[in-house]
Amino acid sequence: MFDNFYTYKISQYENGIFYLFFACECVFFLVRFRRNSIKMVEKVIIIGSWPAGHTAAIYAARALLKPLMFEWFLANGVAAGGQLTTTTEVENFPGFPTWVQWPELMMKMREQSLHSWTRIETKTVDAIDLSSRPYKVTVADNVYETESIIIATWAVAKRLHLPWEETYWQKWISACAVCDGGLPVFRNKHLVVIGGGDSACEEANYLTKFASKVTMLVRKDKLRASKVMQQRVFDNEKIDILWNTEWKEILWNEKLMTWITVVNNQTNEEHHLEAGGLFYAIGHKPATAFLNGQIATDEVWYILTVPWSTKVLAPGSEEIIPGVYAAGDVQDKIYRQAITSAGTGCMAALDAEHYLQTLA
Amino acid sequence: MFDNFYTYKISQYENGIFYLFFACECVFFLVRFRRNSIKMVEKVIIIGSWPAGHTAAIYAARALLKPLMFEWFLANGVAAGGQLTTTTEVENFPGFPTWVQWPELMMKMREQSLHSWTRIETKTVDAIDLSSRPYKVTVADNVYETESIIIATWAVAKRLHLPWEETYWQKWISACAVCDGGLPVFRNKHLVVIGGGDSACEEANYLTKFASKVTMLVRKDKLRASKVMQQRVFDNEKIDILWNTEWKEILWNEKLMTWITVVNNQTNEEHHLEAGGLFYAIGHKPATAFLNGQIATDEVWYILTVPWSTKVLAPGSEEIIPGVYAAGDVQDKIYRQAITSAGTGCMAALDAEHYLQTLA
Numbered sequence: 001m002f003d004n005f006y007t008y009k010i011s012q013y014e015n016g017i018f019y020l021f022f023a024c025e026c027v028f029f030l031v032r033f034r035r036n037s038i039k040m041v042e043k044v045i046i047i048g049s050w051p052a053g054h055t056a057a058i059y060a061a062r063a064l065l066k067p068l069m070f071e072w073f074l075a076n077g078v079a080a081g082g083q084l085t086t087t088t089e090v091e092n093f094p095g096f097p098t099w100v101q102w103p104e105l106m107m108k109m110r111e112q113s114l115h116s117w118t119r120i121e122t123k124t125v126d127a128i129d130l131s132s133r134p135y136k137v138t139v140a141d142n143v144y145e146t147e148s149i150i151i152a153t154w155a156v157a158k159r160l161h162l163p164w165e166e167t168y169w170q171k172w173i174s175a176c177a178v179c180d181g182g183l184p185v186f187r188n189k190h191l192v193v194i195g196g197g198d199s200a201c202e203e204a205n206y207l208t209k210f211a212s213k214v215t216m217l218v219r220k221d222k223l224r225a226s227k228v229m230q231q232r233v234f235d236n237e238k239i240d241i242l243w244n245t246e247w248k249e250i251l252w253n254e255k256l257m258t259w260i261t262v263v264n265n266q267t268n269e270e271h272h273l274e275a276g277g278l279f280y281a282i283g284h285k286p287a288t289a290f291l292n293g294q295i296a297t298d299e300v301w302y303i304l305t306v307p308w309s310t311k312v313l314a315p316g317s318e319e320i321i322p323g324v325y326a327a328g329d330v331q332d333k334i335y336r337q338a339i340t341s342a343g344t345g346c347m348a349a350l351d352a353e354h355y356l357q358t359l360a
Numbered sequence: 361m362f363d364n365f366y367t368y369k370i371s372q373y374e375n376g377i378f379y380l381f382f383a384c385e386c387v388f389f390l391v392r393f394r395r396n397s398i399k400m401v402e403k404v405i406i407i408g409s410w411p412a413g414h415t416a417a418i419y420a421a422r423a424l425l426k427p428l429m430f431e432w433f434l435a436n437g438v439a440a441g442g443q444l445t446t447t448t449e450v451e452n453f454p455g456f457p458t459w460v461q462w463p464e465l466m467m468k469m470r471e472q473s474l475h476s477w478t479r480i481e482t483k484t485v486d487a488i489d490l491s492s493r494p495y496k497v498t499v500a501d502n503v504y505e506t507e508s509i510i511i512a513t514w515a516v517a518k519r520l521h522l523p524w525e526e527t528y529w530q531k532w533i534s535a536c537a538v539c540d541g542g543l544p545v546f547r548n549k550h551l552v553v554i555g556g557g558d559s560a561c562e563e564a565n566y567l568t569k570f571a572s573k574v575t576m577l578v579r580k581d582k583l584r585a586s587k588v589m590q591q592r593v594f595d596n597e598k599i600d601i602l603w604n605t606e607w608k609e610i611l612w613n614e615k616l617m618t619w620i621t622v623v624n625n626q627t628n629e630e631h632h633l634e635a636g637g638l639f640y641a642i643g644h645k646p647a648t649a650f651l652n653g654q655i656a657t658d659e660v661w662y663i664l665t666v667p668w669s670t671k672v673l674a675p676g677s678e679e680i681i682p683g684v685y686a687a688g689d690v691q692d693k694i695y696r697q698a699i700t701s702a703g704t705g706c707m708a709a710l711d712a713e714h715y716l717q718t719l720a
Contacts, residue, residue, distance in 0.1 A: 109454045112457045182422045
């Protein structure tokens, strides 16, 4: 009887524990399921960093959209934190009376994004899928679902990948006359511009404000630029053009660039050219390959946006893709400045916020 | 003979002095004439300051355009340095990880303009004349000639000019939910939005992210907003609407706004309403009166710009006015943020620089 009594009590007790465990398990499952289902669909994913991405993050975070940012990593030829390791002085970002180092400015923006509770992951987005909503963003083996996407990958200046280029990049070699042309290191120097298109002509003209002389190296025997731009270059007494000419090597003296070697691609003749700085104007490559043609771009792969907004279009149509926005250099081949980029980042976040209000 | 001798010497001496003076006078006249004639036609005049004006100045100055800036003065209802005296914290201007005081940010930008050799005059432009080139800019009794103009006057939030408004402006009264809604002072408070248009509805919706409750005071018995925006407001449980209602007075307690008095404009009944903050959404007034209809604007006087640029149009035509650009809030009724404004300031300076290259 005792046995039976105890067996009864124990089994009753065990049953109690079982039910308790079962109930707990159910509650946990529901909580986890609910949390997962909330967590799985992000409100906004920001692809890319730099001024556009971080400004978008700051605005989106302040609108409580809990943005998730994938700051690029070894993509488009830019090393991890590549943008943070070049040490150019920025004199034209408003708010910094004298100047700020580029890495310092970028770190400040990153810190500001984190401070407003942006989640930043140092990963590269492999692909996005806009075929159904919520949209999907693939990062290595993970697929993230999101209601909106802000594309703030940038456009990288094309390079020639010649000897010494890496060493001198952003020191005596620049891809932006407006950004760097006025820096003391280039003042009253003989500067060399590489390229024959509109932007090469524009950069050459711009640089004559600061340089003692500007020489353009043009690979062919004519300029690709528009007639007007060509005329402006021909009329400018401070500009010389070397036709059929490419640069080959930098010669430097006591840490200053002084001469470069150029070569005529018809005769293979080489000669030295005095040069205090090199400006690349051979175009930019916007980081849009991962879009896989799901968003309308122009002929050189810049994302097309709707005027006075950051909305994007479906390829070959006038139709806006809801919830997808582009900001920064990836959609701007005219101005390409840190401050204009930041401005469009803010616009993208507000556009996204506005769109998400319609879903709520 | 001595007399004669001395008379001769003196008269010779006097003649010498006369010729010397005459020669000096001629040289001075020529120098002054030349200096005046160079000085008389400016390359670029910037009208207005704030983020757009100063960013334009920084870029124009760095392009050696020697910009002349007329930072407003007691115009459009804003006191001298009005923008510098309100002490709002700015958390969303990229580059400042935690926050920056608005006056501090503006002083930094002004300092940066001066540092890049912008000439700043604290005067208000009375009129511009675009009928012939060079354009004319009238400031009090002076007329300045210029090859290009950047208009960066802003848009001021309309006010009701009620008792206490001035005291509480930018403390517990704001005209920008996106800028100020997330500030700690407004968190978990009952907030009041004044207005019945699209932006009032948007601001109310936005504020529900932070507020415990939002009440809209609508002067009429219906909303002016679009159907979609109306529906979003009606669907939002956190928003109450008081129809035919206007606010009359702020009641405050130990330096905190706690209640306001509202009045029904049909019955004249007054009652108290708990309120931790007031948001005006009764529109903005862009400072475009001095343009005297020489530039195309929309129906509420915002300057119209050409997409992806800051170029402006002649009224009632598709024709671009060469050398005239608009930046900042005076041409943006959608985003109205400091950073977007700065972005367009940069664009305007680069547009102007580009145009001036064509003249050279």
